[in-house]
Amino acid sequence: MSLPKINPTTTKAWNQLESHFNKIKEVRMQDLFIEDASRADFFTLEWQDFYLDYSKNRISKETVDLLLKLAEEVKLKEAIASQFTGERINQTEDRAVLHGALRDFDHMKPEVKEALGQMQDFSKTIINGSWKGYSGKEIKTIVNIGIGGSDLGPDMVTEALSYYKNHLNVQYISNVDGDHVNEVLKKLDRETTLFIIVSKTFTTQETLTNANTVRKWFLEHASETDIAKHFAAVSTNLEAVSGFGIATENIFPMWDWVGGRFSLWSAVGLSTCCAVGYDNFEQLLKGANEMDKHFKDTDFSENMPVILAMLSVWYNNFFKAETEAVIPYSQYLSKLVPYLQQAIMESNGKSVDRNEDPIDYETGTIVWGSTGTNAQHAFFQLLHQGTKIIPTDFIGFSESLYGNQDHQNKLMANFLAQTEALLQGTEGTEVATNFRKFQGNKPTNTLLIKKLTPHSLGSLIALYEHKLFVQGIVWNIFSYDQWGVELGKKIGLTTLEAIESDGNTKNASTNNLLKKISM
Ligand code: F6P
Numbered sequence: 001m002s003l004p005k006i007n008p009t010t011t012k013a014w015n016q017l018e019s020h021f022n023k024i025k026e027v028r029m030q031d032l033f034i035e036d037a038s039r040a041d042f043f044t045l046e047w048q049d050f051y052l053d054y055s056k057n058r059i060s061k062e063t064v065d066l067l068l069k070l071a072e073e074v075k076l077k078e079a080i081a082s083q084f085t086g087e088r089i090n091q092t093e094d095r096a097v098l099h100g101a102l103r104d105f106d107h108m109k110p111e112v113k114e115a116l117g118q119m120q121d122f123s124k125t126i127i128n129g130s131w132k133g134y135s136g137k138e139i140k141t142i143v144n145i146g147i148g149g150s151d152l153g154p155d156m157v158t159e160a161l162s163y164y165k166n167h168l169n170v171q172y173i174s175n176v177d178g179d180h181v182n183e184v185l186k187k188l189d190r191e192t193t194l195f196i197i198v199s200k201t202f203t204t205q206e207t208l209t210n211a212n213t214v215r216k217w218f219l220e221h222a223s224e225t226d227i228a229k230h231f232a233a234v235s236t237n238l239e240a241v242s243g244f245g246i247a248t249e250n251i252f253p254m255w256d257w258v259g260g261r262f263s264l265w266s267a268v269g270l271s272t273c274c275a276v277g278y279d280n281f282e283q284l285l286k287g288a289n290e291m292d293k294h295f296k297d298t299d300f301s302e303n304m305p306v307i308l309a310m311l312s313v314w315y316n317n318f319f320k321a322e323t324e325a326v327i328p329y330s331q332y333l334s335k336l337v338p339y340l341q342q343a344i345m346e347s348n349g350k351s352v353d354r355n356e357d358p359i360d361y362e363t364g365t366i367v368w369g370s371t372g373t374n375a376q377h378a379f380f381q382l383l384h385q386g387t388k389i390i391p392t393d394f395i396g397f398s399e400s401l402y403g404n405q406d407h408q409n410k411l412m413a414n415f416l417a418q419t420e421a422l423l424q425g426t427e428g429t430e431v432a433t434n435f436r437k438f439q440g441n442k443p444t445n446t447l448l449i450k451k452l453t454p455h456s457l458g459s460l461i462a463l464y465e466h467k468l469f470v471q472g473i474v475w476n477i478f479s480y481d482q483w484g485v486e487l488g489k490k491i492g493l494t495t496l497e498a499i500e501s502d503g504n505t506k507n508a509s510t511n512n513l514l515k516k517i518s519m
Helices: 012-024 029-035 061-073 076-084 099-103 110-127 152-160 178-185 205-219 224-230 238-243 267-276 278-297 304-318 336-348 380-385 405-424 454-474 483-500 508-518
Strands: 044-047 050-053 141-145 169-173 193-198 231-235 251-253 323-328 366-368 392-397 444-449
Touching: 012 061, 012 304, 029 405, 044 304, 050 304, 050 454, 061 076, 061 304, 061 454, 076 278, 076 454, 099 278, 099 454, 110 251, 110 267, 110 278, 141 205, 141 267, 152 169, 152 267, 152 336, 152 454, 169 178, 169 267, 178 205, 193 205, 193 224, 193 267, 205 224, 205 483, 224 231, 231 238, 231 267, 238 251, 251 267, 267 278, 278 304, 278 454, 304 323, 304 454, 323 336, 336 366, 336 454, 380 405, 392 405, 405 444, 444 454, 483 508
Parallel strands: 141 169, 141 193, 193 231, 231 251, 323 366, 323 392, 392 444
Antiparallel strands: 044 050, 050 444
16 A cells, blocks of 8 residues: 555645635734633643643634644545555655654564664673773774764764763764864874764765775774774665675664664664663663654644644645744754754655646745754844744753753743744834834744653654654655755766866856866
8 A cells, every 4th residue: 555645735624724724814823812711721732741832823723623634634544554554655765664663662673673782782882891992992982974864863862862971972974074074083093983884875975985084094003904893884785884894793784664864763873872872772762652652543633743743734835934943942952953954854845746746835844943042142033023934843841951940940931931922022012113013923832841861852853753754744745755865966976077087067157166176
């Protein structure tokens, strides 16, 4: 069975949403709160340590009913079942999509269990110092070399879990920018550094170039046989990894049923596992698995990923919002947005539907943002007084990790005040000039989580994974391929040839630029 292929704009619910939108588009949330005293209680969801308040949205009960009807009509239920039962729903690559299986401890695939065991043993010996480098010293630094999903997920999680980190110094090299690689290398000690090369395909230009540069640097003072003590790899391409000279016991598996941007739960997360230890890594997986169960088994009206996804569809397709923002009120989550940008925009940036027809409605949301409170002093001006509608997710934690209550109170005060200001504007207060006027009526979701732990972080990431999947189903696109990155890669290769041979490309503008580069 393949995914349903329903053009959402042909459904009854879409039609009804269009007329409903015409009624609601001028309605102000300020009035909705006055009219209905139960609004704040009604539009909330509680699940484990998560509390989602979505009352500050430009919606009524009817909006939510219609959005959920749309989800039914596009056969979301069937699509969720297809994903979790391992049907080959990534049709254009003929693959199943089973990142959920990487964290399903109740029904764990033997190969996943084995890989987790391998990760546990490996990380343990690195952390406890029994793994020795070529000169007999313990490993102090781990460097992950990868890009895209082989970098963003592990980097984001390692940063997010800094509080739970051990003594290891964990770093990430992704860009093919040689200056950055040199900056990293100049601070490293060969004798105490271990490199993990992560590439699902092991063909990615950036990763292979960086890995070769690092290998050469390593061999300036060490021998080929020392590579086994300082290099590990994660890939599906075992042949290419062996060709690189990595010892068989240091090779960790990947599977074609795990997309790169959903792979942090696999051995791609090995650097994280070393940084925080296997037990914390397992908690991360368990938290994600709890969210999987919630997503699979909960009625749409109580289903957090479904509600968030459908609200986003509402703004994207009816209000024609151009972007949406994510603002975590935790500096630990400073890398969440770049991670989400790949997950969401690589998945849903599509303009051909599942019938292979061109699409005439909006798909993939543009996601951006940064941490609060910093963002308040940067781009919040535009959220408050700009002309654009930018639905924003506010993510906060009710407990801080170090327990500094003074800071935490101020952080939370800002977190709450901003959504209220965005909603309320200067309504009811005298303002001296129009310059000082805030219209309010700006939509936000507030996701309040008890505490940042490996478990809650796992659930949070999985929440966004499922949200983007729901949106892909509604938009009738294939979320799990990424053909859009191929053309640039291909032209990149011929452009490199042109640079190396003083040749030309097909385009006059590029040729002028090439001449400037070689001058
Ligand atoms: O070019 C995009 C992409 O294919 C991503 O989807 C992927 O995460 C990244 O490149 C890295 O790929 P690999 O792990 O095969 O090196």
